Amino acid sequence: MFKVLIIAEIDKNVxxxxxxxCVSCAMELGETEIDILIMSDDCSRAxxxxxxxxxxxxxxxxxxxxxxxxxxAVLAPQILEVAKNYDYVFGPSTTFxxxxxxxxxxxxxxxxxxxxMEVQSPRSFKRPIYAGNAILTVxxxxxxxxxxxxxxxxxxxxxxxxxxNIQDLNINIDLPAHTRFISLNSExxxxxxxxxxxxxxxxxxxxxxxxxxxxxxxxxxxxxAGVGASRAAVDAGYVPNDxxxxxxxxxxxxxxxxAFGISGAIQHLTGIKDAGTIVAINKxxxxxxxxxxxxxxxxxxxxxxxxLTQKL
Amino acid sequence: MNKILVCLKRVVDYNVRVRLKPxxxxxxxxxxxxxxxxxxxxALEEALRIKExxxxxxxxxxxxxxxxxxxxxxxxLAMGADRAILVKADQVLDSLAVANIFLSVIxxxxxxxxxxxxxxxxxxxxxxxxxxxxxxxxPQATFAxxxxxxxxxxxxxxEIDAGLQSIEIDLPAVITTDLRLNEPRYVKLPDIMKAKKxxxxxxxxxxxxxxxxxxxxxxxxxSPKSRSKGIMVDNVDDLIKALKDKDLVG
Ligand SMILES: Cc1cc2nc3c(=O)[nH]c(=O)nc-3n(C[C@H](O)[C@H](O)[C@H](O)COP(=O)(O)OP(=O)(O)OC[C@H]3O[C@@H](n4cnc5c(N)ncnc54)[C@H](O)[C@@H]3O)c2cc1C
Ligand SMILES: Nc1ncnc2c1ncn2[C@@H]1O[C@H](COP(=O)(O)O)[C@@H](O)[C@H]1O
Numbered sequence: 342m343f344k345v346l347i348i349a350e351i352d353k354n355v356x357x358x359x360x361x362x363c364v365s366c367a368m369e370l371g372e373t374e375i376d377i378l379i380m381s382d383d384c385s386r387a388x389x390x391x392x393x394x395x396x397x398x399x400x401x402x403x404x405x406x407x408x409x410x411x412x413x414a415v416l417a418p419q420i421l422e423v424a425k426n427y428d429y430v431f432g433p434s435t436t437f438x439x440x441x442x443x444x445x446x447x448x449x450x451x452x453x454x455x456x457x458m459e460v461q462s463p464r465s466f467k468r469p470i471y472a473g474n475a476i477l478t479v480x481x482x483x484x485x486x487x488x489x490x491x492x493x494x495x496x497x498x499x500x501x502x503x504x505x506n507i508q509d510l511n512i513n514i515d516l517p518a519h520t521r522f523i524s525l526n527s528e529x530x531x532x533x534x535x536x537x538x539x540x541x542x543x544x545x546x547x548x549x550x551x552x553x554x555x556x557x558x559x560x561x562x563x564x565x566a567g568v569g570a571s572r573a574a575v576d577a578g579y580v581p582n583d584x585x586x587x588x589x590x591x592x593x594x595x596x597x598x599x600a601f602g603i604s605g606a607i608q609h610l611t612g613i614k615d616a617g618t619i620v621a622i623n624k625x626x627x628x629x630x631x632x633x634x635x636x637x638x639x640x641x642x643x644x645x646x647x648x649l650t651q652k653l
Numbered sequence: 654m655n656k657i658l659v660c661l662k663r664v665v666d667y668n669v670r671v672r673l674k675p676x677x678x679x680x681x682x683x684x685x686x687x688x689x690x691x692x693x694x695x696a697l698e699e700a701l702r703i704k705e706x707x708x709x710x711x712x713x714x715x716x717x718x719x720x721x722x723x724x725x726x727x728x729x730l731a732m733g734a735d736r737a738i739l740v741k742a743d744q745v746l747d748s749l750a751v752a753n754i755f756l757s758v759i760x761x762x763x764x765x766x767x768x769x770x771x772x773x774x775x776x777x778x779x780x781x782x783x784x785x786x787x788x789x790x791x792p793q794a795t796f797a798x799x800x801x802x803x804x805x806x807x808x809x810x811x812e813i814d815a816g817l818q819s820i821e822i823d824l825p826a827v828i829t830t831d832l833r834l835n836e837p838r839y840v841k842l843p844d845i846m847k848a849k850k851x852x853x854x855x856x857x858x859x860x861x862x863x864x865x866x867x868x869x870x871x872x873x874x875x876s877p878k879s880r881s882k883g884i885m886v887d888n889v890d891d892l893i894k895a896l897k898d899k900d901l902v903g
Pocket of ligand 1: 544570571628643691
C-alpha cells in the first residue's frame with residue numbers, strides 16, 4: 342500500500358480540476374491511500390469539493406492567513422512537515438505546481454519527476470522532453486520519496502462520488518517573511534478556461550492586432566470555445582500572457598483545437614499534441630501546422646472567421 | 654561588491670528537430686547545432702542590464718558540463734559577462750545535484766542575485782532554480798517577466814496561469830526567467846575578440862565534495878505517438894461538414 346499526498350491547487354478558494362487529475366495519476370500506482378492537502382486562508386469550499394473525488398482517503402487542511410496566496414517559499418516548509426510520512430508527493434504541472442514542487446523535493450533531499458504523462462511501474466514514469474519531441478522514461482531509486490508534477494493534459498479528472506473525511510492540521514513552525522505577495526493581475530474573462538475547455542480556438546501573429554482578436558472572441562462565444570494564442574501574438578501585445586499555448590505556455594488537450602494564422606513551430610505544437618481534432622487555417626500552404634492538422638484549410642483567416650461566425 | 658551569478662546551460666539549439674539514437678539511448682547530438690539555453694541568454698541579458706544601471710558590479714556565469722561548453726561560455730562572455738566558471742563534469746547529473754553544485758559556487762562567490770532560466774529546453778524540467786532557492790534557504794521568484802531591483806529587495810512580475818503576479822522578495826534571492834523578460838542583445842565581432850581575454854575558471858566537479866548520486870535516473874528514450882495524417886478541405890462549408898461528422902459542432 343503506497344501513501345500518496347496530493348498538493349491541491351486552489352484559485353479563490355475553489356479547487357482547481359488539476360487536483361482531481363493528480364488523483365487519476367496516483368491511482369495508476371496500484372494499491373494506494375490518497376490524501377489531499379489543502380492550504381488556504383479559507384479551506385472549506387475546496388476541502389468539501391476534494392472529499393467528493395473518488396478514492397480519496399483523507400482531506401487535510403492547513404487554514405492560515407499566511408496561506409492566502411500560494412507562495413512556494415511559505416508553503417514548502419509546511420508541506421515538508423506533512424510529506425515526511427508519505428511515499429509519494431504529487432502536484433499539478435501548472436505554474437502553481439512547477440513553482441512549488443521542486444522546492445518541496447529539495448527540502449526532502451530528493452529529485453523531482455516533472456510532467457508525468459504515464460506511470461510505467463510504481464517507480465518508473467514517462468515524461469516529455471525536447472518540447473515533446475522525445476519521451477523519456479525515468480526511474481526513482483527505492484527508498485526515496487517520489488516527488489512529481491503531473492502533466493495535466495495527459496490525465497482525465499477522477500470520478501466523483503468519494504466521501505473522504507476532512508482533518509484540520511495544526512502546523513507550528515517558523516515561516517519565512519522574505520517573500521511577500523503584492524498583487525495579481527488577472528484579466529477577468531467569461532470564456533471557458535483554456536486548460537479545461539472542450540473546444541479552443543487560437544490566434545497567431547497572422548491575426549495582426551489586439552482589435553482583430555475580438556473576431557476570435559466573438560467566434561469563441563458562438564462556439565462555446567476558450568481562446569488561446571501563440572507566443573508571437575502574446576509578444577506582440579495582442580493578448581495577455583495567460584493565453585499562450587505551447588512548450589512555455591499552457592499545454593492543453595481539448596476535443597477540438599482550431600488555429601488561425603499560426604505557423605506551427607514545434608514549441609507551439611507541443612502544447613496541442615494531445616488535442617482530439619486539430620484544425621488549421623493558414624494562407625500559406627507550406628505552413629508546418631498542416632503537417633499535424635487533422636483538417637486543414639488554406640485561406641485568409643479573416644474571411645474564414647467571418648463565414649464560420651455566420652454559419653455556426 | 655554586488656555580484657550576479659547567471660547559470661548558463663549548453664543545449665541543442667531550439668531550431669533543431671531532435672532525433673533519437675537508433676538504440677534509444679538518447680538524442681543525436683553529434684554534428685547538431687548547440688546554443689546557450691534561450692532562457693539563460695535572457696537571464697544573462699537581465700544581469701547585464703542590472704549591472705549597466707549601476708545596481709550591480711560584476712556578472713559571473715556558471716556552467717556545469719564538459720569542455721565543449723566553452724563555446725557557449727565564450728558567447729556569454731562576449732555578450733558582456735565579466736568572468737565565467739566552468740564546473741567540469743562528464744557525467745549526467747540530475748537537477749538536485751546541479752542545484753547542490755550551484756550552492757557550492759554561491760558559498761564561494763556570495764552573490765546578491767542568482768538568475769537561471771525557468772527551464773532548460775532539452776530536459777524541460779523547470780526545477781533547478783526552485784531547488785537551489787530551497788537549498789540556499791532564500792526566496793525564489795520564478796517565471797519572471799519584469800525585475801525591479803532596489804537595495805534590499807526585488808519586485809518581480811511573474812507569468813502564471815492566472816495572469817501576472819507581482820511579489821517582493823528580499824535579497825539575496827533566486828530568479829528564474831520567462832521569455833518576455835527582455836530581448837537578449839546580439840554579440841558583435843569585437844566583443845568576441847575581447848571575450849577571449851576574459852577569465853574562465855575551470856573547477857573539477859569532484860573538488861566540491863558534493864553527493865552527486867542520481868535521484869532521478871534516465872532509463873529509456875522513445876518517440877512520441879505520431880498523429881495520423883489529416884485531410885485538406887477546400888472551403889468553410891466543407892470544414893463545417895467535417896466538424897459535424899465528428900460531432901464537434903452543433
Ligand atoms: C524557448 C522557446 C519557447 C517558445 N515557447 C512557445 C510557446 O509556448 N508557444 C508558442 O506559440 N510559441 C513559442 N515559441 C515561439 C515559436 O518558436 C514561434 O516563434 C511562434 O509560435 C510563432 O507564432 P505564430 O505562428 O503566431 O507566428 P508566425 O510564425 O509568424 O506565423 C504566422 C502565420 O500566420 C499566417 N498568416 C498571416 N496572415 C494570415 C491571414 N490573413 N490568414 C491566414 N494566415 C495568415 C502566416 O502564413 C504564418 O504561417 C517559443 C520559442 C522559443 C525559442
Ligand atoms: N548543467 C547546467 N549548467 C548551467 N546551468 C544549468 C545547468 N542545468 C540547469 N541549469 C540552469 O537551470 C535552469 C533550469 O533548468 P531545468 O531545471 O533543467 O529545466 C536552466 O535554464 C539553467 O539556467
